[in-house]
Structure formats: structure tokens, C-alpha cells
Amino acid sequence: MFLFKQQQSAAADKNGNDNSVLLAVKFKTTEKAVFCKSLSEYIASSYAEPPEAYRDDLRVLDELREAATAALDVNANVLKRNIRYYGQLSFILSKFPADINVKFTWYNAFDSDSTVTCQDLYFERASVLFNIGAIYSQLACRESRNDKDSLNRAFGYFQNAAGVFSYLQSKVVSECRTQLTTDLSSYMLTTLENLMLCQAQECVWHRSVLSHMKDANVARVATQVAEFYDLVIESGSHGSLSNTIPAYWPDNFKAKKLYFYAEAQYRKAQDCLANSQYGEEVARMQAAQEFCNQTNELVTYDQRWSKHIRAAVVDMTRAQMEQVSNNRTRAERDNDVIYLDPVPSSLSLATISPYKLAQSKVPEIVENPGKFLGEEELGPPLFKGLVPFVIHQAASLYEDRKDQLVSNDLINALDELTADCESALSSLNLPNALEAIKKPIGLPPNILVGADEIRSEGGYLGIKRLLDNAIAANNTAAGLLDTAEDALNKEAHEDLRIKQGASAGSARAKRKQSGELTNTFRSEIAKYRGIVRKAHDSDAVIKGQVDTWSKFFALLGSPREEIERQVPSTTANPITDPHHSQIIQRLQQYLDEVSIMRRERLKSMDKLKRIALEDDVTPALNEEMQRLAAQSSTPILKFELHQFEEVFSQQLDKYTSWRKYIAEEREAQSELLDSIREANQAFIVARSNHPLLQQRDKALSNLETAIKRYREASFNLHDGSRFYASLEGELLKLREGCLDFTMARHMDALELIGVGQGEHPTDLSQAPDQDNQQQQQPTNLVWDPTMPLKYTSPR
Structure with a gap:
């Protein structure tokens, strides 16, 4: 019991300082941000509603953020304030787009020089949820290790912290639309989850020792603690975390892992002693001694150079070393003198199977906050009467599809029909x-x-x-x-x-x-x-x-x-042949039918455009939203656009008859053009017999060419x-x-x-x-005053 009392003394620190053997996660800190002005402007411009109707909701939302992010001592009230703000954020994300014009600045929990500033409600929610996990970890570290009830509460807090970090990593962070600080990276959140599981399992070990559980079971619990520390060492060693994870954590992880492997062997040795397995007892004590030696090397090196391992952890490892050393000496002496039981090699020892009790548990209010809206935990939902943003998105999507159908498919098809008709007549x-x-x-x-x-x-x-x-x-x-x-x-x-x-x-x-x-x-x-x-x-x-x-x-x-x-x-010689006149009259009749067809088609197109202009899908979307809400057990509905596909189909069905109309128009036009071609052929034959018409056509053709x-x-x-x-x-x-x-x-x-x-x-x-010439000129030139002056020709 000497070893456990040393651990109790070291673990009972209620201030979460360096005297604790457990590690708590620090808060993310933030700068002040105000929703009121930006959300009021957004409601007025995008929702066409008076923002005054939501004045109280805006005020409450700002108060919730201020209360949640205030620098206060960690207690149950701080947890409640953060959870309430998180729950309301989850609800308003179904009402507003994530990129509203509010800037959020959050600092890295482990590096105050690293910040992210962005306009992203998902990032705000993720940061608040991180702090909820941090609060659970700090509440757990503040619990006493001297009684079962405190250990049970700490166990629950650590499991909730692990669940929050797991949920944050798997569900929330992926929705963020900005670059994140490394404390929200997948590797960091996995490391934090594993650490919380380590310490939750450690609480189980404390409780098992305090409850005087059988040594064999205590050994299994300790083995699971050591294996959890193996996991946290593996996830925490990722290169991207080298400048983020606190410098003293890795050495503490290693020391605790070795400690609990030694504890497992020590407890198993005690079980062997109780069952008269003296040779295996000695082998287990030797194995425990080997782990203690490795811990001693790490602790001695750490204290000499980096001083990263907490003093409380150093004390508990030294107490363990003394206890294991004394018991090993006693076991070896008793076996050598009294029992003479063969000592197996360490490699032949049976593996101690772990006994896992700690697991990640997401608090229900975190995983399904909508279930608590309107209740005491979260209060009434803010902006309840505001139409969700997805409805506006769905209405916009429907308008795009309607325009595609009406303009590109129906109107264009009718225009193409008319163009084909004009092309045929022109030819x-x-x-x-x-x-x-x-x-x-x-x-x-x-x-x-x-x-x-x-x-x-x-x-x-x-x-x-x-x-x-x-x-x-x-x-x-x-x-x-x-x-x-x-x-x-x-x-x-x-x-x-x-x-x-x-x-x-x-x-x-x-x-x-x-x-x-x-x-x-x-x-x-x-x-x-x-x-x-x-x-x-x-x-x-x-x-x-x-x-x-x-x-x-x-x-x-x-x-x-x-x-x-x-x-x-x-003019002087018109076509007077009755047969020719009849051909001309018939051709003109067909052309008159073409004109009538064009006029009626233009009227139909105007009618179609009018129908499309008056087509408002919003009532149908609101009705569908209410139907989906009635089927849901929570008011926080994360609507997706695909949920309104059936509404889109029903609304667009009204344009199906226009496709039939276009097919009828195409068939009628084809028949009319066939009749025109036949009549025109007869007309050409009639004209070919009129010489003046031929001459006129030839003259006009020549002028066009000229x-x-x-x-x-x-x-x-x-x-x-x-x-x-x-x-x-x-x-x-x-x-x-x-x-x-x-x-x-x-x-x-x-x-x-x-x-x-x-x-x-x-x-x-x-x-x-x-x-x-230059070579022949004398070289000893002396000026003679009697000689006349001679000037060189200018160049």
C-alpha cells in the first residue's frame, strides 16, 4: 500500500498544476466578436425580414458567446455556459450560412502565437466544442483520488472528454471551411482522445486498488493503461505535432507507460505469490524490475537535461522502484532458500491480457443538442421563426433548373423551330x-x-x-x-x-x-x-x-x-394563265398559314414565360420543411438540398405539357413545309415558262453579284x-x-x-x-619663312 499512498498524495492536487500525475487540456482563447450588427444586416438583405423582430435573439446570442468565452475558473457552470452556446450555434447553423460577416479569432490552445481569423460559424462551433472537451479534462483532474465517488466522477469526465475530442475529429472539424490551427488537426484530436482514455483507465486502476480488487485483475487493468499510453505515444509522435504538443507531454507518456507495465508485472507477481507460484513470482518481479530500470534511466536523464517529467510522476516511479526492488529481493531469497521453484525466462511468461473499461463517450447534449433545445440545459432556440438558409438555397436551385428547362429547353426549342422554318423558306x-x-x-x-x-x-x-x-x-x-x-x-x-x-x-x-x-x-x-x-x-x-x-x-x-x-x-405582260394563278394562290395560302403559326407560337411563348415568372416554389419548400421537421425528434435539422428533390420534380411537372405542345408544333410545321415545297415546285415550273421573269431574275442575280x-x-x-x-x-x-x-x-x-x-x-x-605618297614626303620638315603658305583641302 505504500506505493498507492504515494500516488494518492501526488494525484490529489485540485488546481491542475504540475504536482498532478494527470494531464489536463488548456482552453482555446479568443478575441471579442459581435453577432448583432452583421446578422441584422444579413436578415434584412437576404431574408427580406425586419431584423427588429429578432432583436432579443441577437442580444442573447452575443451574451452567450461572451459568457462562454470569459476567463473564469473551471467549474460545472462554465461547462454549462459553453454547452449552451454550442447548442445554440448548432441550431442557428440550420438558419444561416456558415460564412456570415462575423470575424472569429481563436488562438491555438498549445501555442498562443498561432491564430486563425475567419468568417466561419463551423470553425466557431469547433473551437467551442474543443473547450468543452478541455473543461471535461480539467474537471476530471480536479477530482480527488482518495474516494470511489470522486474517482467515478473523474472516470466519467475523462470518458466524456475523449468522446468530445473523438466527435470533434470525426463529425465537426470536417465541416470547417478554413485552415485550422494544429490543435484542431486530426492527429492532435486523436492524441487528446487517447490521452483522455489513458487517464480514464488510470482512474479505474486507482479505484481497483482502493477497492482491494484481486491482484490479477489489477494487473489486467494496469496493462490496459500501459497499452493506452502506447497509443497516445504513437499518435502524439506525428511530425506535424512537434511544435504544438506541450514539450513535457511525451516524456510523461513514456514514464507512465513504463510505470504501468511494471505495475502489471508487480501485481501479477503478487497473484503468483498468493497461488504458491514462487518461480513465476520471481520472474514477474524481475520483469517489473526491468521496467523500473528503464523508467529510472528516463527519469534520471530527464531531470539532468530537460526536466520535462513532472515531479509527482518522478516521486511515484521512485516509490515503485523501491517497492519492486524490496519485493524482488524477498522473493528471490525465499525461493532460493525455501521453495526452490524453477524460475522461467521472461520470454516464456504468459501475456497479461488487458482489461479495458475506459471508452469514448460523447455526451448526448453534444451529439444531439436539438433534443435539449427548449429545456433548461440549452434554453429556447434562437431565431426559431426564421426560414432556414437552405430553403433560400433550394429556391435558388429550383429557379436555376426552371430557367434551364424553360429558357434552354422549351423556349429555345420553339425558337429553333421558327428558325428552321425561316431557313427552309429562304432556301x-x-x-x-x-x-x-x-x-x-x-x-x-x-x-x-x-x-x-x-x-x-x-x-x-x-x-x-x-x-x-x-x-x-x-x-x-x-x-x-x-x-x-x-x-x-x-x-x-x-x-x-x-x-x-x-x-x-x-x-x-x-x-x-x-x-x-x-x-x-x-x-x-x-x-x-x-x-x-x-x-x-x-x-x-x-x-x-x-x-x-x-x-x-x-x-x-x-x-x-x-x-x-x-x-x-x-408589268406589261403579267401571268394571266388561270392554272398559274391557281398555283400562286395556293402557295400564298400556305405562306399565310406560316404567318399565323408564327403569331400563335409567339403568343404561346409569352404565356410560357408568364407562367415561369409567376412560379414560386417557396410555399412548397416550406411545407416540405415542416413535414420533415414533424418527423424529426430534434428541432436541429440539418437540411440538405437533395431532401427537396421530390418537391422540385412535382413543381417542374407543370411544364411537361409544353414538351407535348412542342412535339405537335414540330409535326405540324413539317407537314406545312412539305406542302409548301410541293406548291413551290409547281410555281417554279410555271415561272420557268415566262421569259420576262427569267430575264428579271437573271438581272437581279447579276446585280447582287456585282x-x-x-x-x-x-x-x-x-x-x-x-x-x-x-x-x-x-x-x-x-x-x-x-x-x-x-x-x-x-x-x-x-x-x-x-x-x-x-x-x-x-x-x-x-x-x-x-x-x-605619304612615304615619299620628307620627314625633316622645317618651316622656311620665304616659302608661301599652303593650306590643306578641307575634308
Whole structure:
């Protein structure tokens, strides 16, 4: 009992300080945050409700947060305040989106320099739940280890703490939408859960010793404590926790693990003594001694260097070492002198099976807080009358689906039908062909618009002027290239003459050849000649088109009356054949039916849009929400959008009849277009026998083609004008570069042959060698006053 009394003394610290053999979790701390202003604005803008109706709820919510996060001593009231705030947060998450405009700042429980600030109600709830687990751990550590009732309460607190950290890791943290501090990481929460289970099982061991349980059972309980510490060492050694987990925890874990393995062997040895198994008693005591030796090495090292292991833990391990050492000496002496029982090896000893009683227990009020809303524990639910945010999401989703169905499927299908009809009529040249019969005088609108364009651009003379400018610009470009090339050729010829007659080794002979200096210029000239040649060919093609269509261009540039006069008309000789008139009448009747069909279709589309505009799904969604709430045992309903799929289907069913209407319209239009094609074929045959109509059609077709050709030529010539303007600037630079080069070379040549500016040699090849002249000049020049002054020619 000496060992247990030492543990009782060390464990009975009610302040959770370093004298305790158990470890408590610190609180997460936070900055002040206020819900009232942001939630009021959100209710007004997103829910279209007066926020004044929820003034009391907003005030209570702010008071709950302030009370839950206040820095107070740990007691049952602090736990109640945190649980109440947690429960209300769980409920309002079904009413508001998580990212409301309230900033929450929480510090890492194990590192005050690490913080997270975000707008996330899930993060706020997770942080509060972490503190609930921390409160359970601190309440457990404050319980006395001297009586069974206190140990039972501590056991329950530790199990609840383990359950809270487990629930936080598996259900709550995954919903957070921000980066978390490492105290909320999966590895840290698993480590905390395992630690709480260790200490809960340790309470069982304390109680079993206090209750004088059989030594064999105490050994099994101790074995489970040691195995729990193995788990917490494994989870706590993850690399991401190296800078987060308190520095003194790992060594305490190791010391406690070795302690309880030694305790298990010691208790099993006591059981062997009671059952006259003296040899196994000695082996068990030796095994316990080995664990004590390992603990002693750890404790001695820790005290010498890091001083991480708590003094209370050091005291209990030393007491255990003394007790085990004394009992081992006694057992070995008794066996050697009295019993002479064979001592088995440590490897042959039967494993002590663990006896697990501690397990994670999530408090019901944490796992299902809605069950306690309206009761004393959590109070009445806040914002009870507010429509949940998911209903607004569902209504928005329904609007998207409705728009997709109405706009993209139904309306677009009707528009496509109409477009197909217009395309089919256009391919048949209807109703233009009929209008040409009924109103033969006048020109089609496309001809009139085209003629106005051509007239505004100057008609044939305007296009001819553009063409002439293009040809002139091409000639100018070619002339610039010729000038540049001529300059280079002259310079090359002059260079060749300079080198003739030059003595070997002289400056004239060593002068660089023109070909080495003019490669770049000549490459540029060749490149631009190709460009100018291609432009000339393009201009020739345009000129051919202009010449071919010149008469039509001239006509289209004339007044409208002149164009109408030139186009054949059927006014003087209309179609009078009764059979032909009947064909025309039937075709016109079909076209009138098309017009009626279009008008009715537009009315139907307007009706469909009106129905969609008046379609409000909110009442149906509220009804479904109330039905789901009635079936639930808790007011905290976490609605998901998929729960309203049946409502969406029922509401969208009203548009099913429109799909049938579209199918009927498609079939009716197909039949009508078939009739039109048949009537139009007969109409074409009738027209083919009328020569004036053929001539008119041919004339209008030619005018349409002429307008197209004019536009093409005009576009190309205007584009060519911009091209030539740019090209001329580049060619001017090239020409000036060549001229500058030839001038510089010419001046250099004159200098080499000793000819000043203004003087001209008769034959460059016969010019005196300047180097030789310089060598022949006397070197002992003395000024003679009687000699006349001689001035050097200026350079």
C-alpha cells in the first residue's frame, strides 16, 4: 500500500498544476466578436425580414458567446455556459450560412502565437466544442483520488472528454471551411482522445486498488493503461505535432507507460505469490524490475537535461522502484532458500491480457443538442421563426433548373423551330419569289441598299480611283527599290575601280569589298521586291474584276430610277394563265398559314414565360420543411438540398405539357413545309415558262453579284492603301540607308586616292597610291619663312 499512498498524495492536487500525475487540456482563447450588427444586416438583405423582430435573439446570442468565452475558473457552470452556446450555434447553423460577416479569432490552445481569423460559424462551433472537451479534462483532474465517488466522477469526465475530442475529429472539424490551427488537426484530436482514455483507465486502476480488487485483475487493468499510453505515444509522435504538443507531454507518456507495465508485472507477481507460484513470482518481479530500470534511466536523464517529467510522476516511479526492488529481493531469497521453484525466462511468461473499461463517450447534449433545445440545459432556440438558409438555397436551385428547362429547353426549342422554318423558306426564295410576281416594278431591298453603298463610295469612278492609286503606289515602291539597288550597284562598280592598280598591301588593296558590306541591304531589297511583286499580282486580279464588272458598277452608281429602268419588268405582260394563278394562290395560302403559326407560337411563348415568372416554389419548400421537421425528434435539422428533390420534380411537372405542345408544333410545321415545297415546285415550273421573269431574275442575280464584287474590291483596295502607306515608309528608310552607305563609301574612296571634295579624278584606277605618297614626303620638315603658305583641302 505504500506505493498507492504515494500516488494518492501526488494525484490529489485540485488546481491542475504540475504536482498532478494527470494531464489536463488548456482552453482555446479568443478575441471579442459581435453577432448583432452583421446578422441584422444579413436578415434584412437576404431574408427580406425586419431584423427588429429578432432583436432579443441577437442580444442573447452575443451574451452567450461572451459568457462562454470569459476567463473564469473551471467549474460545472462554465461547462454549462459553453454547452449552451454550442447548442445554440448548432441550431442557428440550420438558419444561416456558415460564412456570415462575423470575424472569429481563436488562438491555438498549445501555442498562443498561432491564430486563425475567419468568417466561419463551423470553425466557431469547433473551437467551442474543443473547450468543452478541455473543461471535461480539467474537471476530471480536479477530482480527488482518495474516494470511489470522486474517482467515478473523474472516470466519467475523462470518458466524456475523449468522446468530445473523438466527435470533434470525426463529425465537426470536417465541416470547417478554413485552415485550422494544429490543435484542431486530426492527429492532435486523436492524441487528446487517447490521452483522455489513458487517464480514464488510470482512474479505474486507482479505484481497483482502493477497492482491494484481486491482484490479477489489477494487473489486467494496469496493462490496459500501459497499452493506452502506447497509443497516445504513437499518435502524439506525428511530425506535424512537434511544435504544438506541450514539450513535457511525451516524456510523461513514456514514464507512465513504463510505470504501468511494471505495475502489471508487480501485481501479477503478487497473484503468483498468493497461488504458491514462487518461480513465476520471481520472474514477474524481475520483469517489473526491468521496467523500473528503464523508467529510472528516463527519469534520471530527464531531470539532468530537460526536466520535462513532472515531479509527482518522478516521486511515484521512485516509490515503485523501491517497492519492486524490496519485493524482488524477498522473493528471490525465499525461493532460493525455501521453495526452490524453477524460475522461467521472461520470454516464456504468459501475456497479461488487458482489461479495458475506459471508452469514448460523447455526451448526448453534444451529439444531439436539438433534443435539449427548449429545456433548461440549452434554453429556447434562437431565431426559431426564421426560414432556414437552405430553403433560400433550394429556391435558388429550383429557379436555376426552371430557367434551364424553360429558357434552354422549351423556349429555345420553339425558337429553333421558327428558325428552321425561316431557313427552309429562304432556301426556296420565298416569299421574295411571290413578291416579284405581285410587285414586279421596283427593286429588292438588298439591291437598293447595295446601290446606295456603291453610290456613296463614288460608283465605278470611285473604285477606279482606288485601283489607280494602288497601281501608282506599287510603281512608287518598285522605284524606291530600284533607286536603292542602283546606288549599291554604283558603289560596287566604284569599289572595283578603286582596287584596280592598287599596290599589294596598300590601304586600297586591303579595303573591304562591297559584297561583304551590302549583304543585309541586298537581302532586304530582295525581300521587298517579292512583297511588291505579290502586291502587283493582287492588284492585277482586282483590276480584272473591276474591268469585268465595270458596266454593272457604273449602273449601280446611277440613280435608282435608272437601275429600275434597266431591270426587266413583268408589268406589261403579267401571268394571266388561270392554272398559274391557281398555283400562286395556293402557295400564298400556305405562306399565310406560316404567318399565323408564327403569331400563335409567339403568343404561346409569352404565356410560357408568364407562367415561369409567376412560379414560386417557396410555399412548397416550406411545407416540405415542416413535414420533415414533424418527423424529426430534434428541432436541429440539418437540411440538405437533395431532401427537396421530390418537391422540385412535382413543381417542374407543370411544364411537361409544353414538351407535348412542342412535339405537335414540330409535326405540324413539317407537314406545312412539305406542302409548301410541293406548291413551290409547281410555281417554279410555271415561272420557268415566262421569259420576262427569267430575264428579271437573271438581272437581279447579276446585280447582287456585282454588289458583292464591288464590296470585295473596295475592301481589298482600302486594305491595300493602308498596306502601301506602311510599305512606303519602310522602303524610304531602306533607300536612305543605301544612299547613306554609298555616300560614306564614296567619301572613303576619295580619301584613299587623295582627292579632296570638289575635285574629280579622271581615272580612279590610275590614281596615285596614298600610302606611297605619304612615304615619299620628307620627314625633316622645317618651316622656311620665304616659302608661301599652303593650306590643306578641307575634308
